[in-house]
Amino acid sequence: MTTERTPDHPIEPIFLDRWSPRAYDATSMPSSDLLTILEAARWAPSAYNVQPWRFLYSHRDDAHWQKYLALLDPFNASWAQHASALVIVLSDTLMGSDGGRAHKPSRTHSFDAGAAWAQLALQATFLGYQAHAMAGINFEQSQESLIVPERYRVEIAIAIGKRADPSVLPEELQNREQPSQRFSVYEIAFAGEFPQ
Numbered sequence: 136m137t138t139e140r141t142p143d144h145p146i147e148p149i150f151l152d153r154w155s156p157r158a159y160d161a162t163s164m165p166s167s168d169l170l171t172i173l174e175a176a177r178w179a180p181s182a183y184n185v186q187p188w189r190f191l192y193s194h195r196d197d198a199h200w201q202k203y204l205a206l207l208d209p210f211n212a213s214w215a216q217h218a219s220a221l222v223i224v225l226s227d228t229l230m231g232s233d234g235g236r237a238h239k240p241s242r243t244h245s246f247d248a249g250a251a252w253a254q255l256a257l258q259a260t261f262l263g264y265q266a267h268a269m270a271g272i273n274f275e276q277s278q279e280s281l282i283v284p285e286r287y288r289v290e291i292a293i294a295i296g297k298r299a300d301p302s303v304l305p306e307e308l309q310n311r312e313q314p315s316q317r318f319s320v321y322e323i324a325f326a327g328e329f330p331q
Contacts, residue, residue: 159296175258
């Protein structure tokens with residue numbers, strides 16, 4: 136079941152083809168595909184080119200899979216268990232030192248990591264996969280369990296895999312398994328000042 140998505144202005148089809156399904160087919164993903172997806176994320180823009188993103192990942196059925204699933208809330212784990220890979224996105228909250236200058240806090244680390252996530256999702260779509268970002272994770276447990284240094288922030292978890300028929304989902308999720316719509320560009324973009 137799909138819903139037609141129509142842009143207000145002409146855009147490349149990949150932006151409409153990318154969405155966040157929950158029904159995955161529980162197949163393995165070649166390591167080369169995941170590395171290609173992460174390579175696309177690597178080329179995202181960032182303030183001062185500091186590239187604050189870091190990615191921790193697990194392929195389904197590898198030694199880390201159950202640990203990664205346990206970091207998700209029960210709702211997300213119930214469907215993400217059928218994904219091919221799980222990725223945890225981190226961002227470096229400090230900007231690197233330059234010569235003798237000390238590290239300083241970054242204002243844009245989360246924004247830049249979001250740009251990397253967007254490129255990851257589009258590359259996954261281009262390869263025939265779909266990626267679903269999840270905020271329903273245990274952030275503190277992720278930091279500790281994955282031995283993430285304190286300066287890095289756990290941003291989001293991502294499930295990546297090939298789509299399956301919605302019938303693999305619980306009944307209450309089957310009807311939601313379709314691309315979502317968006318606000319009109321005229322509702323989110325304004326010339327000049329913010330509308331009152």
